[in-house]
Amino acid sequence: MTFIKTIATFLITLLIATTTFGQESKHKTKILLIGTIHFETPHLDQFELKTDDFLAPKRQKELEELTEILKRTNADKVMIERPLNQQTQIDSLYNAYLQNRYKLTVSEREQIGFRLAKKLNLKHINCVDIFYGMKHDSLVSVTAKEKNQLYLLNELGASANSLMRELDSVVRRNSITEVIKYINKDELLRKNLSLYLKYYAKIGAGENYIGAESVSDWYLRNLAIYANVISQVNKNDKYVILIFGQGHIPVLKHLLQYNDDFEVVELNSVLK
Template sequence: MTFIKTISTFLIAFLFLTTAFGQESKHKTKILLIGTIHFENPHTDKFELKTDDFLSAKRQTELEDLTNVLSQTKATKVMIERPVENQHSSDSLYNLYVTGQYKLPVSEREQIGFRLGKKLKLNQINCVDKFYGLKHDSLMAATAKENNQLYLLKDLGVMANGMLKDYDDKLKKSSITEVLKHLNKPEELQKNLSIYLKYIAKVGAGKNFAGAQYVSDWYLRNLAIYSNIVNQVNSSDTYVILIFGQGHIPILKHLLQNNDDFEIVELNSVLK
């Protein structure tokens, strides 16, 4: 009886030690999320920032400085806001750029993503976007009017335009690195997400939930992006950099924080 009890105690201790060891040695992929403005104006967002001359000598120097710092992370993958189905064409352009046969256009995908990938000597820049239209846009507007909730959309517009003015002022006075540091502050990310949760989600509440459905369209797109991210990260990846429009970052950050395969790296800890 004593012998059996001793063996049982040993097995429990062994299982505890192997479990603890497994947890300590579990590999986590570091992921740096960079919320950015769109350098060009794709006209896909309801509220858009005025564009700047990112091809000017000043901005090009700033982009070199930015990507030099980011390259020190030794990232094994760089992911950009380009549809996953465009991977082949993106690969072709990236290969032309690496061999000096392609001039980077005005897009943060190339100006930051391609430039950084070349410095990291990556073979590919990963496309992880998935575009879903906001199918409930017209229903939300009609519902707001019908339910005397147009004030919500008006308040939303005031807040969104205030944010854009702030970012535009920052862009005029600051370097690209300083703008990115500002955009990725927790309070700025929270402001962006609150547009959906504070205003839009209320529209049609208790009736047809048009606002909630609109917000679900936005979450669906980000969930699809998240699934593309995690699907393209493999066990050999130690550090991933994601470059996306700032509005996506709060949701993607929340999703990745709750996946224990990843460790979030704060941008302000890299861009000092």
């Protein structure tokens, strides 16, 4: 009996040790999400900033400073907001840039993404975007009018324009690094996502749910982006940087936080 107890104790101890070891040794890829404003206008967003000249010497100096800080992460991959089906084109442009045969456009995908990837000595930059049209948007205003819910769209517009004025003021008064830090605060991320969740989702509720379906279009796009991101991370990647429009970050952050293959790095821990 004593022998059996000894064996049982040994097996339990071995199981605990093995489980603990497995937990301690599980590799998680660190991922840093950087929400940005779009440097070039006009863009595809319904509400967007009237940005200033990011090619001006002052802004170029700030971009150098920002990417020098981000370089310290020693990231293995840089992912940008370009469609996956444009990877070959982006590869060509990035390779030309590495050989000093390409001048960066004003796009933040190049001004931050290409510039940072080069500083990290990366041979490749990853495209992870995919564009799903907001298929139900055309029906939202029709439904809102039919259901006497136009006030929701008016409130949404007022909130969005107020947010744009706030961001415009921040952009005009601060360096790019400070702007990036500001727009990635939890409060600002919530404000952006609430435009969908607070207003759109109510339209048609209880009947055709057009508002909810429009919100689902936004979530679908971000889920597809998320799928592209996790499909392009391999087991050897220790650190990945994702550079995307700020509006995408709340959803992408939520998705990645619930995937135990990843450790989401808080931006304020990097841009101190």
